Structure formats: C-alpha cells, structure tokens
Amino acid sequence: xxxxxxxxxxLLVGVAIGYILYSSFHTTQYRVEVCVDYHxxxxxxxxxxxxxxxxxxAAHDNxxxxxxxxxxxxxxxxxxxxxxxxxxxxN
Numbered sequence: 001x002x003x004x005x006x007x008x009x010x011l012l013v014g015v016a017i018g019y020i021l022y023s024s025f026h027t028t029q030y031r032v033e034v035c036v037d038y039h040x041x042x043x044x045x046x047x048x049x050x051x052x053x054x055x056x057x058a059a060h061d062n063x064x065x066x067x068x069x070x071x072x073x074x075x076x077x078x079x080x081x082x083x084x085x086x087x088x089x090x091n
Contacts, residue, residue: 031088034059038077041067046088056085 030052035044043066049055064077 030055032056032059033084033086033088034063034082035084036060036063036067036077036080037083038064038067038073038080042083043067044084052087056082 029050031046031048032052032055033044033046034056035042043063045059045062045066047055047058047062049058060082061078063082064074064080068074068077
C-alpha cells in the first residue's frame with residue numbers, strides 16, 4: 001500500500017474515533033423527571049437526552065417499565081400521559 005494512502009486512512013480513522021468519543025461524551029443536554037400513574041401504580045424516573053423530547057420519552061418509558069409487565073401493559077402505559085414532568089439541570 002502506498003505511503004500517502006496509509007496516511008489518509010490513518011487520518012480518516014483518527015477523525016472517526018474522535019467524532020465517536022466527542023459525541024459519546026456530549027450527549028446530555030436535557031434531564032427530566034417523568035411520573036406516570038397506570039392502573040393505580042405510580043412511578044417516577046429520571047432520564048437524560050440530547051433533546052428534551054428524547055429525554056422525556058426515555059423517562060416515560062423507564063417509568064412505564066416499573067409499573068407494567070408484558071407488551072399490552074407497556075403499550076397502554078406508553079399511551080398514558082405523564083402525571084408530572086419536571087425539567088432538571090442538565091450538563
């Protein structure tokens with residue numbers, strides 16, 4: 001393999017690794033706590049995300065996982081609006 005091609009490939013690999021590391025450490029911009037009440041069971045969970053919507057969805061899904069079991073219960077809970085949403089300090 002020619003030396004210039006090796007250098008180019010090394011640079012591309014280095015840039016790719018740098019991007020992966022940068023995006024891994026800088027993902028959290030929003031942090032929220034979401035509470036759900038589903039069939040009399042209540043749960044609150046905190047999640048972080050790159051956008052507020054992603055953080056809210058993750059927290060809602062995590063809270064639902066605490067109060068349901070099975071696919072039907074999970075889908076039903078995910079369609080239930082949260083009882084409270086609290087925005088927390090992000091990174």
